[in-house]
Amino acid sequence: MGERQSDEERQAESRRILERVERDSESLLFRSAARAKDHFTATEAEGEDWTELWGRRIARVLALVAAILLIGWLILYLSSSGS
Numbered sequence: 001m002g003e004r005q006s007d008e009e010r011q012a013e014s015r016r017i018l019e020r021v022e023r024d025s026e027s028l029l030f031r032s033a034a035r036a037k038d039h040f041t042a043t044e045a046e047g048e049d050w051t052e053l054w055g056r057r058i059a060r061v062l063a064l065v066a067a068i069l070l071i072g073w074l075i076l077y078l079s080s081s082g083s
Helices: 007-040 050-081
Strands: none
Touching: 007 050
16 A cells, blocks of 8 residues: 655645635636626627627627516515415
């Protein structure tokens, strides 16, 4: 069997792992935020007709508002039906 790691080596390895996880999760958060911004501003539609571009933007914002309202309504409905 191999030699056991010392406490210092295990702590150093744990710190490296935690730092890598923190760095990866931060970059994932920033990438997700950038993708959401690109989606709602319809950047994939650049160069197309301006009416189609603004139509996509308006539709996506309205869909987000509708989803938020539906989630709010569901929460209110579920909280009131239990009483």
